[in-house]
Amino acid sequence: xxxxxxxxxxxxxxxxxxxxxxxxxxxxxxxxxxxxxxxxxxxxxxxxxxxxxxxxxxxxxxxxxxxxxxxxxxxxxxxxxxxxxxxxxxxxxxxxxxxxxxxxxxxxxxxxxxxxxxxxxxxxxxxxxxxxxxxxxxxxxxxxxxxxxxxxxxxxxxxxxxxxxxxxxxxxxxxxxx
Amino acid sequence: xxxxxxxxxxxxxxxxxxxxxxxxxxxxxxxxxxxxxxxxxxxxxxxxxxxxxxxxxxxxxxxxxxxxxxxxxxxxxxxxxxxxxxxxxxxxxxxxxxxxxxxxxxxxxxxxxxxxxxxxxxxxxxx
Numbered sequence: 001x002x003x004x005x006x007x008x009x010x011x012x013x014x015x016x017x018x019x020x021x022x023x024x025x026x027x028x029x030x031x032x033x034x035x036x037x038x039x040x041x042x043x044x045x046x047x048x049x050x051x052x053x054x055x056x057x058x059x060x061x062x063x064x065x066x067x068x069x070x071x072x073x074x075x076x077x078x079x080x081x082x083x084x085x086x087x088x089x090x091x092x093x094x095x096x097x098x099x100x101x102x103x104x105x106x107x108x109x110x111x112x113x114x115x116x117x118x119x120x121x122x123x124x125x126x127x128x129x130x131x132x133x134x135x136x137x138x139x140x141x142x143x144x145x146x147x148x149x150x151x152x153x154x155x156x157x158x159x160x161x162x163x164x165x166x167x168x169x170x171x172x173x174x175x176x177x178x
Numbered sequence: 179x180x181x182x183x184x185x186x187x188x189x190x191x192x193x194x195x196x197x198x199x200x201x202x203x204x205x206x207x208x209x210x211x212x213x214x215x216x217x218x219x220x221x222x223x224x225x226x227x228x229x230x231x232x233x234x235x236x237x238x239x240x241x242x243x244x245x246x247x248x249x250x251x252x253x254x255x256x257x258x259x260x261x262x263x264x265x266x267x268x269x270x271x272x273x274x275x276x277x278x279x280x281x282x283x284x285x286x287x288x289x290x291x292x293x294x295x296x297x298x299x300x301x302x303x304x305x
Contacts, residue, residue, distance in 0.1 A: 023293065025263055026255065047265055047299055049290050064288035066239050067299055073205040080239075090238055090288050 020055040022138050022175035024048075029063050029171045033148070033164040041163050043068040043079065050173040052138060057101030059111065061094040061171075083153050084118055092117040098129065106132045111142065120151040136177060143170040208285045209302040211241040216281075219246030222296055223261040226289050237286040243304060244296075245281045248274060256282065256301070261294070264301040272303060281305050 027048035034040040045068045050061040065086040070076040080086040096113015111127040129142035145166050148155055155163050215237065222244055225233040246258030251274060254266045264282045274280060284298030 025290070025293065025295065025297075026265065047287065047297060049292050049295075051292055060292055062290060062292050064297060067287045067297075072201075073203050074201055076205070087235075087238060090234060 020053055021051060021178040022054060023051045023178050024173050024175050027061065027171065027173040029061075029169070031068075031167050031169045033167040035162055035164050038162040039072065039075075041070075041075065043070045043076070045069065048171070048173070050140070050175060051178075052098070052140070052173075052175050054101065054103040054138070057098035057109075059094075059096050059098055059113065061173075063092045065090055065092055065117075083148070083155070089118050096124070098131075104133050115146075118151045118153055122146065122150050138173075138175040140173040140175065141171070143168060145169070206285075206300075208241050208300040209283065213243040213283055214240040216243040217245070219244050219259045219262045223259070226296060230289050230291065234289050238288070240286055241283065242286050242298070243281055243283045244298070245279070248276055248278045248280055251276065256280070256303075257295075258282065261296060263290070263295040263297050265297070265299045266301050267299075274303065 026046055027050045028044065028046055029048045030042070030044035032040070032042040034042055045063055047067045048061060048063045050059070052059050065084050066080055068076070068079065068084075070079065092115070094113055094115045096111055098109045098111050101109065109129050109131060110125075111129045112125050113127075114121050114123050124144060127142055127144045129140055132139040132141075145168055147165060148163070148167060149165075222233075222237075222242075225236075244258060244262050244264075246262060248256055248258060249260045250257035251270070254269050256264045256266075256270070256274065258264065258280070262282075264284050281304040282298070282301050283304050284301035287297050287299050289295070290297055
């Protein structure tokens with residue numbers, strides 16, 4: 001009898017714990033550092049992984065740096081080889097928390113956490129994120145500004161006028177139950 | 179004298195053309211590239227389980243062919259044996275079935291250590 005209750009409680013807790021995690025493997029992350037009247041410096045990535053624990057608001061995301069696609073193939077090559085050095089730093093990761101997360105609600109939150117890219121980590125304290133809950137899925141959307149220099153990326157003076165100092169990063173995730 | 183100008187113009191045009199070709203070159207065509215590695219899904223996975231970093235350096239940005247059993251089919255992705263996640267650039271238009279044995283060619287973009295998946299993008303089905 002004791003064994004049975006133990007087994008039952010084990011099954012219950014594991015299913016309970018599993019039910020709290022939502023994830024995606026094809027999240028969108030994009031950035032833009034275009035300067036008006038010059039060729040656009042813009043890339044998008046549709047293979048980001050994101051996991052949200054709806055129990056405590058814990059959030060983690062992972063992006064493969066060489067999965068960023070540019071319109072211009074040469075720009076993509078330069079991004080990977082000279083700027084992001086994707087062979088040395090293949091991943092960008094984010095680990096953080098959505099404070100006061102309340103499950104199954106449409107709400108705007110503030111996301112807090114650290115972003116690691118190109119071997120550098122930067123803390124973000126207030127990234128606005130819009131959460132929508134539809135048909136058992138969470139939709140997370142938001143954007144924030146950052147700088148190439150925050151991640152130890154040097155932009156040569158020759159191209160400095162063509163790449164914006166402030167880079168806008170946008171993301172959108174459709175999370176389903178794991 | 180006149181022919182000198184013509185030659186000059188031709189040279190300038192050639193430089194311009196080559197410069198344009200360089201600046202606006204085409205993207206890699208993964209489907210047309212010869213695969214650097216051709217392996218079975220469990221073998222690849224084993225390499226990542228053993229040492230993810232070494233395996234990642236070995237395969238990163240390379241075109242590889244992986245053979246395995248289809249475990250999940252989504253709008254524009256196929257998962258092999260629950261461990262290889264293959265993304266296609268366009269929605270899938272094939273009659274591939276669950277549990278079918280297939281070979282997929284794609285570019286290795288990284289190992290997802292959050293979900294423990296090997297990720298390929300720009301995939302195409304070989305057979």
